[in-house]
Amino acid sequence: MEKIVILTGAGISAESGLGTFRDEGGLWAQHRIEDVATPEGFARNPALVHGFYNARRMQAGGAHPNAAHTALARLQRDWPGEVVIVTQNVDNLHETGGATRVIHMHGTLSGALCASCEHRWTAPAEMSVGEPCPACRAATARPDIVWFGEMPYHMDQIYDHLAQAGIFAAIGTSGQVYPAAAFVHEAIAAGAQTVELNLEPSVGASSFDQTLLGPATQIVPRWVDDLLGRR
Template sequence: MEKIVILTGAGISAESGLSTFRDEGGLWAQHRIEDVATPEGFARDPALVQGFYNARRVKAAKAQPNAAHEALARLQRDWSGEVVIVTQNVDSLHEDGGADSVIHMHGALSGALCAACGHRWTSPPEMAVGERCPACAAPSARPDVVWFGEMPYHMNTIYDHLSEASIFAAIGTSGQVYPAAAFVHEASLSGARTVELNLDPSTGASSFDQVILGPATETVPRWVDGLLAQR
């Protein structure tokens, strides 16, 4: 049975109202990445970082899954083989749209992490500076998201899935952030058919066998319909 591995990025959640790194006027446009998405930025100004992620948490909680999220959940339900969804996003829109066992390689806004002992727990809606870890009591709680300069989560599992993929799709990704930008090469080495679905061609679009351009809410349901029709 054919195994499908899907990588999603910020572009799939943009139509649900969640801004990407490159959107003008969004939360990211108001801050330098170095200040709010690096361990050094957190050490320098934890109040700024906690405030930024508190605002992201509020915005994400109001967002609703769109037709692209729901189409991928339908593919998981109806495909005869395995469908693995790997996301760079820290929102829960895939799960809210009905998807199962989503691999969050960059963590999740819903999680808290102790910078001292590594304990993880569910984040409160607002995380305060100096919030204490429930395991070790250190005042070092931070969002459980992967910042620039840190290693993404679940990489061994992801590479195992890529080595077994018959089809690899990248949806709404810029192709600029590694290691995710190299997933298409990993899948190709294993003989997978590769497709990019994006609003505009990514930096690595030429590495894919097929590129489908347009809004995710239009292209993803159509692509899913085509796959299911071929079963």
């Protein structure tokens, strides 16, 4: 049975109350991306960055998976082949919705990283400047988040999955952030059928064989039902 590779972006978690950096009035609207989501911003003002991610961690901790998350977990459970979820999101809503084998290419809010020795551990609810690394004791703890200008995680593994994909789906992504925006072309090169599920067409919508538009909580369960109905 065909392998399904799914890329998810902020749009799948929006209906759970987690906004994107394009939303007006949310956490991102209060700061410049350069100040809170780059290594340079962290070097300039680590207190600001820690405060921003502490707020995001608290917000994500109160969010619940929606029907789109649980539908993808159902697809993983019931599809006879492999279903791999690659997410640009740093929340854990896929996992709390029942999904497994989730690849977090941009890290997770629940993780902490030592900028000195690269040791990783579970982040406390609030991180602060000067927090020591449990492994090397250096006071260089940071959120385990891939910031703009840094290389996303697990790229070799992701490209291997894309090269084996029979179906590739992009859900709730803007199509503006690379390298994820080019995943559809990797899947096309592998001969996969491609589908975009989004609230509105992304900038790369023309690259997909099919586009399904609407709220993720509506279109993702319908798409999953359709796939499972034609096994």
